[in-house]
Amino acid sequence: xxxxxxxxxxxxxxxxxxxxxxxxxxxxxxxxxxxxxxxxxxxxxxxxxxxxxxxxxxxxxxxxxxxxxxxxxxxxxxxxxxxxxxxxxxxxxxxxxxxxxxxxxxxxxxxxxxxxxxxxxxxxxxxxxxxxxxxxxxxxxxxxxxxxxxxxxxxxxxxxxxxxxxxxxxxxxxxxxxxxxxxxxxxxxxxxxxxxxxxxxxxxxxxxxxxxxxxxxxxxxxxxxxxxxxxxxxxxxxxxxxxxxxxxxxxxxxxxxxxxxxxxxxxxxxxxxxxxxxxxxxxxxxxxxxxxxxxxxxxxxxxxxxxxxxxxxxxxxxxxxxxxxxxxxxxxxxxxxxxxxxxxxxxxxxxxxxxxxxxxxxxxxxxxxxxxxxxxxxxxxxxxxxxxxxxxxxxxxxxxxxxxxxxxxxxxxxx
Ligand code: BGC
Numbered sequence: 355x356x357x358x359x360x361x362x363x364x365x366x367x368x369x370x371x372x373x374x375x376x377x378x379x380x381x382x383x384x385x386x387x388x389x390x391x392x393x394x395x396x397x398x399x400x401x402x403x404x405x406x407x408x409x410x411x412x413x414x415x416x417x418x419x420x421x422x423x424x425x426x427x428x429x430x431x432x433x434x435x436x437x438x439x440x441x442x443x444x445x446x447x448x449x450x451x452x453x454x455x456x457x458x459x460x461x462x463x464x465x466x467x468x469x470x471x472x473x474x475x476x477x478x479x480x481x482x483x484x485x486x487x488x489x490x491x492x493x494x495x496x497x498x499x500x501x502x503x504x505x506x507x508x509x510x511x512x513x514x515x516x517x518x519x520x521x522x523x524x525x526x527x528x529x530x531x532x533x534x535x536x537x538x539x540x541x542x543x544x545x546x547x548x549x550x551x552x553x554x555x556x557x558x559x560x561x562x563x564x565x566x567x568x569x570x571x572x573x574x575x576x577x578x579x580x581x582x583x584x585x586x587x588x589x590x591x592x593x594x595x596x597x598x599x600x601x602x603x604x605x606x607x608x609x610x611x612x613x614x615x616x617x618x619x620x621x622x623x624x625x626x627x628x629x630x631x632x633x634x635x636x637x638x639x640x641x642x643x644x645x646x647x648x649x650x651x652x653x654x655x656x657x658x659x660x661x662x663x664x665x666x667x668x669x670x671x672x673x674x675x676x677x678x679x680x681x682x683x684x685x686x687x688x689x690x691x692x693x694x695x696x697x698x699x700x701x702x703x704x705x706x707x708x709x710x711x712x713x714x715x716x717x718x719x720x721x722x723x724x725x726x727x728x729x730x731x732x733x734x735x736x737x738x739x740x741x742x743x744x745x746x747x748x749x750x751x752x753x754x755x756x757x758x759x760x761x762x763x764x765x766x767x768x769x
Pocket of ligand 1: 385386387391416417418419442493620651652653728
């Protein structure tokens with residue numbers, strides 16, 4: 355309660371400061387700092403610039419948005435509130451609960467968002483029935499990106515099972531190519547973990563462990579296999595992987611210095627911005643054994659209550675975000691699927707078309723599940739507790755048996 359009052363007070367101060375701010379300026383906090391991400395963001399900037407809004411960029415690198423959320427908290431506490439913020443899943447709900455977010459319901463009603471935004475996304479975009487975020491895309495994490503020439507050279511086809519994946523990685527190793535391009539950062543380790551949980555235990559196991567946090571499932575033998583498999587994958591990364599940014603790992607695959615990268619479909623943005631074409635230069639396929647399932651994350655734009663002066667810019671941003679033509683143009687570049695069900699896949703390449711089709715099929719089958727790594731399975735405290743165990747294990751600081759135990763206890767104390 356005290357925190358809520360404090361936040362409301364700071365938002366009020368923010369509103370007063372905002373009165374002097376430019377009303378035709380959009381200042382956005384986001385973590386889209388790579389080449390592909392910047393290209394996608396440009397589509398939005400240009401759209402708003404055409405409407406007479408200036409863009410003030412506030413990029414804070416780090417997938418999953420952990421660093422961006424830390425900066426945001428500091429800014430809100432000091433009353434320095436941006437026009438809008440890129441945000442994921444449960445973080446949106448956390449802020450919704452504080453009562454400090456702008457109510458986008460009048461705009462959403464006017465534009466009919468209810469009918470076109472999938473329910474799985476609305477669960478995060480709405481708080482107590484009110485729209486508090488505008489979803490810009492749907493990404494998913496259970497993808498692999500491969501260099502086509504390398505795959506041809508080593509005589510490999512897209513693997514469809516865990517065993518086939520290991521065979522491909524072994525072939526790359528034997529040919530002197532780095533098998534797995536990876537950046538040793540907690541959120542990247544966790545992104546791989548999403549897929550390894552899903553392939554090892556299937557959709558029910560993923561739901562029970564990552565979403566429902568069932569203690570028995572978290573400490574099961576299947577979870578032990580998950581950690582054993584993470585340790586196996588660790589043997590295929592190069593010695594310089596520690597701390598590497600994800601887009602530099604993508605660049606290794608783009609250049610043919612590495613065979614594969616396990617990464618969400620924002621990686622496609624890197625291939626596309628490097629002028630590469632699916633099926634010709636690179637291959638995209640679902641993480642072996644996860645076909646038919648999708649672990650998703652949706653970037654949404656959240657606005658804070660900042661007073662009427664800046665509402666015009668917020669509404670323009672929200673409206674531009676939900677425009678069907680923009681959703682197509684933006685997501686073609688970003689690598690994601692549109693956050694509306696009524697956007698044609700005509701402008702999308704083969705990977706984009708597959709993303710859209712997979713999303714629809716998984717939604718119908720009940721196998722569309724929130725990504726743990728990207729804040730769509732549980733609140734940040736649980737996510738961070740999982741990150742910590744997964745990363746220490748991946749870096750050889752925790753043996754598998756202990757990692758399984760620590761996962762269950764860390765989750766229990768964080769939830
Ligand atoms: C976001 C993506 C972003 C990726 C890497 C994810 O958490 O949802 O939009 O491209 O991080 O920065």
